[in-house]
Amino acid sequence: xxxxxxRAGFSSLALRLATLPLVICGPILRRTEEDKVSVWxxxxxxxxxxxxxxxxxxxPDPQATPLLVSARTETFALGDNLFVALVTADQxxxxxxxxxPQQIYGYDVILGSExxxxxxxxxxxxxxxxxxxxxxxxxxxxYALPSFVxxxxxxxxxxxxxxxxxxxxxxxxxxxxxxxxxxxGLHADPVNRPQQLFLTGDQIYADDVADPLxxxxxxxxxxxxxxxxxxxxxxxxxxxxxxxxxxxxxxAGFTTTxxxxxxxxLGEYYAMYLMVWSDVLWPDDPPxxxxxHPDLPTHEVRGVARAGTIRVETKKYAGFNRERxxxxxxxxSLGFARKALANIASYMVFDDxxxxxxxxxxxxxxxxxxxxxxxxxxxxxxxxxxxxxxQAWGNLPTEFGGLLQRLATVHSGRxxxxxxxxxxxxxxxxxxxxxxxxxxxxxxxxxxxxxxxxEAHRLIALDTRTRRSFARANGPPCLVGGxxxxxxxxxxxxxxxxxxxxxxxxxxxxPLLEEVVQPITRVVKDPGYADYxxxxxxxxxxxxxxxxxxPLRRVLMLSGDVHYGFSVxxxxxxxxxxxxLPAVFVQLCSSALSNEDGKTNLIAxxxxxxxxxxxxxxxxxxxxxxxxxxxxxxxxxxxSGKPAVHQRMLSGTLPVDQIxxxxxxxxxxxxxxxxxxxxxxxxPGFGSLxxxxxxxxxYQHRWRQKWEAHRTVVGRDNFGAIFIEDFDGTMxxxxxxxxxxxxxATSLLLPYTRHAxxxxxxxxxxxxx
Numbered sequence: 001x002x003x004x005x006x007r008a009g010f011s012s013l014a015l016r017l018a019t020l021p022l023v024i025c026g027p028i029l030r031r032t033e034e035d036k037v038s039v040w041x042x043x044x045x046x047x048x049x050x051x052x053x054x055x056x057x058x059x060p061d062p063q064a065t066p067l068l069v070s071a072r073t074e075t076f077a078l079g080d081n082l083f084v085a086l087v088t089a090d091q092x093x094x095x096x097x098x099x100x101p102q103q104i105y106g107y108d109v110i111l112g113s114e115x116x117x118x119x120x121x122x123x124x125x126x127x128x129x130x131x132x133x134x135x136x137x138x139x140x141x142x143y144a145l146p147s148f149v150x151x152x153x154x155x156x157x158x159x160x161x162x163x164x165x166x167x168x169x170x171x172x173x174x175x176x177x178x179x180x181x182x183x184x185g186l187h188a189d190p191v192n193r194p195q196q197l198f199l200t201g202d203q204i205y206a207d208d209v210a211d212p213l214x215x216x217x218x219x220x221x222x223x224x225x226x227x228x229x230x231x232x233x234x235x236x237x238x239x240x241x242x243x244x245x246x247x248x249x250x251x252a253g254f255t256t257t258x259x260x261x262x263x264x265x266l267g268e269y270y271a272m273y274l275m276v277w278s279d280v281l282w283p284d285d286p287p288x289x290x291x292x293h294p295d296l297p298t299h300e301v302r303g304v305a306r307a308g309t310i311r312v313e314t315k316k317y318a319g320f321n322r323e324r325x326x327x328x329x330x331x332x333s334l335g336f337a338r339k340a341l342a343n344i345a346s347y348m349v350f351d352d353x354x355x356x357x358x359x360x361x362x363x364x365x366x367x368x369x370x371x372x373x374x375x376x377x378x379x380x381x382x383x384x385x386x387x388x389x390x391q392a393w394g395n396l397p398t399e400f401g402g403l404l405q406r407l408a409t410v411h412s413g414r415x416x417x418x419x420x421x422x423x424x425x426x427x428x429x430x431x432x433x434x435x436x437x438x439x440x441x442x443x444x445x446x447x448x449x450x451x452x453x454x455e456a457h458r459l460i461a462l463d464t465r466t467r468r469s470f471a472r473a474n475g476p477p478c479l480v481g482g483x484x485x486x487x488x489x490x491x492x493x494x495x496x497x498x499x500x501x502x503x504x505x506x507x508x509x510x511p512l513l514e515e516v517v518q519p520i521t522r523v524v525k526d527p528g529y530a531d532y533x534x535x536x537x538x539x540x541x542x543x544x545x546x547x548x549x550x551p552l553r554r555v556l557m558l559s560g561d562v563h564y565g566f567s568v569x570x571x572x573x574x575x576x577x578x579x580x581l582p583a584v585f586v587q588l589c590s591s592a593l594s595n596e597d598g599k600t601n602l603i604a605x606x607x608x609x610x611x612x613x614x615x616x617x618x619x620x621x622x623x624x625x626x627x628x629x630x631x632x633x634x635x636x637x638x639x640s641g642k643p644a645v646h647q648r649m650l651s652g653t654l655p656v657d658q659i660x661x662x663x664x665x666x667x668x669x670x671x672x673x674x675x676x677x678x679x680x681x682x683x684p685g686f687g688s689l690x691x692x693x694x695x696x697x698x699y700q701h702r703w704r705q706k707w708e709a710h711r712t713v714v715g716r717d718n719f720g721a722i723f724i725e726d727f728d729g730t731m732x733x734x735x736x737x738x739x740x741x742x743x744x745a746t747s748l749l750l751p752y753t754r755h756a757x758x759x760x761x762x763x764x765x766x767x768x769x
Contacts, residue, residue: 009285013216013223016283017081020044022124024082025278026338027109027138030394032150032196032345033454034098036090037068038397040390041109042274043083048074049112052087054099058106058139058147067097067105072112076404078270078411080226084389084404088397101152101455102190106145120144137335138342140187146342147187151195153455155498155759156726161344162198163719164351164504164560165592168276169210169326174333175593175719178738178749179340182721187343194721197344200560200590201351201504203391204272206263206383207256208353210323211243213275214261215292218242220274220281221267227414229265232374240264242292243316249356252376253368256357264379266410269386277341277390279334286327289320330594348391349461350448351504351561355383358533361477363432363440363470370432377425384428384466388446395450395461403427403446430466440470441481449488458496458552462488462503477533478541479505489548498724498759499552506559507535507545508568508587508669510713533561543618543643547665550574550583553761556722556733560591563600565714565737567672567755573767574665576620582762588735590720601715612671612712615648615655615768617663627658636660648768659769666768672735672755674711681752683707683741706741707752714739714753721751724759731759 026041037054050073053066068089075083087109099105108118117124120135138146152158161182163175179197186193209217222228231240239248242261249259256262263269274281289298298317303310313321352358359380360366369376385407393400406427410420431444449463462480467488469481480488489501501507535542549555550572570585592600619625622644626637637657639646643664648655678685684707710716718739725732736751 009283010215010287010291011283011285013220013281013283017044017223019127020280021126021128022047022111022114023119024280025274026342027119027146028277028341028394029107029146029148029343029345030086031088031347031397031452032099032148033452034100034150035068035092035096036088037099037107037148038086038088038394039107039109040086040394041084043075043085044081046075046077046083047085047111047113048072050074050085050087051110051112052089053108053110054089055106055108055145056103058104058143058145060106060145067099068092076408078389078407079224079267082224082270086393086397099150101150101157104147104149104188104190104193106143106147108145119146138339140184140339140343143187148343148345149190149193149195150345151454151456155456156724156731157191158456158498158722158724159192159194160196160198160500160558160722161194161720162200162558162560162588162722163590163593164200165202165353165563165595166276167202167205167208167353167592167595168213168330169323170205170208171326171592171594171596171717173594173717173740173749174330174337175590175717175738175749176337176340177333178719178721179344180336181738181749183340183343192723194344197341197346198500198502198558199346199348199391200502200558201349202353202560202592202595203348203350204269204276205353205595206269206272207249207254207356208258209261209263209272210327211261211292211320212286212288212324213327214242214263214268215287216283217263217268217271217275220271221265224271224274225267225411225415227411227416229267229415231264232378235375243320249379252379253365253373254356254359254376254379255361258357262356262379263383266382266385266407269382270389273386273390277334278338279331282331282334286324286331288324289317292320346394347452347459347461347502348395349463349502349504350387350391350465352465352533354387354391355380359383360442360465360468361533362474363477364473366440366442366468366470367432367434367473370429377429378421381421381425381429385424387448388428392446392448396447399447438472440473441483442466442468443481443484451490453496456496457498457500458492459500460489460502462501464504471538476537478538479503479533479535480541480545482541482544485544485548489545491548491551495552497554499549499555501549501555501557503535503557503559505534505561506587506589507542507557507585508570509534509536509562509589510564510566539641539645540643543645543665546570546572546585546667547574547576549585550581553583554731554759555583555585556759557585557587558720559587559589562589563592563595563597563715565590565718565720565739565753566712567735567757569670569672569757570667571762571766572665572667573762573764575662575767576664580764580767582764582766584759584761586733586757586759588720588722588733590718590737592717593719594717596715596717601709613650613653614669615650615666616645616669617648617659617666617768618643618645619661620644620664623661625660625663627660629656655768662769668768671712672757674753674755676754678707681707681754682750683752710737710739710741710753716741719749733757733759 052070054068126134464479467484568587
């Protein structure tokens with residue numbers, strides 16, 4: 001059995017750590033408000049006396065007085081060589097300074113224990129021993145500091161960006177390159193520069209990890225923590241090896257089909273975040289096949305020919321090399337991604353892959369994990385703990401100090417004290433409750449959802465994972481349990497002009513998948529195989545959500561999850577109280593930043609008509625609500641369900657059915673399409689066509705597949721940019737989807753698809769009838 005050693009270039013992090021910059025990840029700009037700013041940052045050694053300073057310019061005078069400063073703070077020790085801090089500047093002069101829209105601010109992180117040095121000093125962002133610093137790693141243009149703007153004071157001035165689903169080996173490019181391009185071009189423009197970034201889930205993929213990347217993560221875990229987490233249940237060592245974890249995670253009850261290198265230990269989750277948000281810990285040369293799988297062959301004999309034995313690459317070797325080439329390409333984007341994250345406020349929610357695929361998918365699974373499966377519980381606990389450190393802490397800067405302290409206690413005990421792990425679990429895991437009717441509810445645990453008030457808009461970020469409810473043990477989930485819906489979406493006394501709602505899964509999704517494919521899959525394949533993690537999987541919960549949102553009148557919904565991008569307008573009329581209250585919901589989806597495959601392009605290209613629209617009427621109780629004319633004969637149709645919802649039959653845009661009694665609510669859904677010409681979109685024309693008719697047809701078909709098919713739904717790796725404008729009293733939101741249609745090595749991500757949607761509340765008398 002032969003083994004081919006491709007290279008011996010992989011260098012362990014333990015050998016390189018002392019030569020790395022002091023800052024190993026970040027700074028990542030988190031919340032920016034008119035009276036406070038928060039920045040997250042990670043170091044390779046303990047740092048104390050840290051202060052965040054906010055200046056009125058990214059090129060401040062050396063003697064300038066900061067507008068805002070933080071209290072002096074210290075890092076939390078998560079490992080021997082991993083220290084993290086979240087610093088919030090909220091102390092200013094008297095009277096208190098308030099930051100203003102349309103002004104570019106700069107910030108610096110001062111490290112008192114290092115001699116009051118800042119981010120631009122030698123050894124902070126570059127290797128020790130340098131004479132000069134390298135602020136250019138995180139600052140644009142000629143700026144001396146990273147910079148930002150706060151949100152506009154009017155809805156018409158808002159500039160938002162969003163994305164989701166970023167798998168290092170999953171796509172052909174990294175959508176965050178588009179954010180860097182936007183900021184690079186607009187960093188000096190205080191009006192048009194993006195103000196807020198929303199990362200709407202799957203910021204890491206814990207369940208689908210490339211073998212060479214997991215090898216690097218395990219190596220980094222050892223160097224950063226200095227100890228190895230003992231796992232409950234003592235899974236066999238062979239089942240923890242790189243590429244050999246599928247059976248271990250299946251035995252733990254996980255549903256992923258790509259778990260061969262699933263993250264398990266807490267240090268692996270830590271290392272994954274550090275490596276998807278920064279290039280500092282990456283080796284120059286990721287490990288090769290022989291270094292990761294020294295016991296496996298690279299080739300196998302397939303036959304014998306006259307010239308000799310026919311040897312071909314093994315499936316494992318070929319797959320490894322594909323993964324390796326993808327992560328090498330991904331690494332090239334990390335410097336751009338790191339710079340972008342330092343220069344725009346970021347707000348984050350989890351979906352499933354931060355922990356594992358489809359966790360808390362069903363009530364019965366949730367009961368087993370929380371109560372009876374110690375290894376499964378530990379993995380979910382590790383994923384949530386890392387999410388708390390790297391994402392949720394920045395969303396809610398005052399809420400997660402207890403979690404950080406408990407994790408520091410785990411480290412101080414070298415991971416050996418069982419009560420330390422139990423304390424962490426009690427702080428991050430929900431409780432499963434069952435009522436007398438058999439309904440299962442997830443309650444307790446920390447509040448991962450949040451609400452933030454800005455001058456022009458209100459941000460509501462949902463937790464659609466740990467506050468679910470289930471009608472039965474094996475049924476689809478209500479993504480936010482009925483009891484918790486009012487808590488997560490509070491109705492204020494005064495309504496903002498715009499509400500931005502962040503939900504990992506789209507509230508309004510692709511009709512083919514949600515209404516056709518998944519129900520068929522549930523019947524034909526297996527009820528447990530179908531993915532019912534979308535809002536309409538539980539129609540009662542979906543309708544309750546829209547009912548709850550109606551008083552907010554104008555809601556912009558941002559989502560990811562599905563691996564394609566689109567824009568949908570929903571005009572809604574709520575008549576439940578006896579008077580009609582209209583609202584407009586605009587669903588924007590950008591997915592995936594990096595997880596494109598053939599299926600996403602197939603969905604995008606084949607299954608949406610240019611004028612895809614639908615109308616729905618709903619009643620609180622079932623009944624004979626609709627009349628259909630079949631072959632000239634009127635037939636009364638029973639509409640079942642609680643709630644009872646009827647999708648109207650349309651001929652073009654006109655209904656061919658009749659509503660017998662007015663509904664308690666109704667809504668109209670329209671998928672938006674980019675109607676611009678090819679030249680307006682910036683795409684190339686046909687050019688010189690082949691002479692032969694058959695070749696010409698093939699050429700034209702390939703051109704349309706590359707460019708025309710993505711007018712409604714974009715199936716390529718993409719990134720979403722949003723801006724809102726007022727046209728003589730008519731509010732419009734523009735949704736640009738940036739992507740690269742060609743090989744990412746030669747193509748720049750550009751906004752080839754743009755959707756324009758009216759954001760005005762519809763008239764009271766415009767409801768379907």
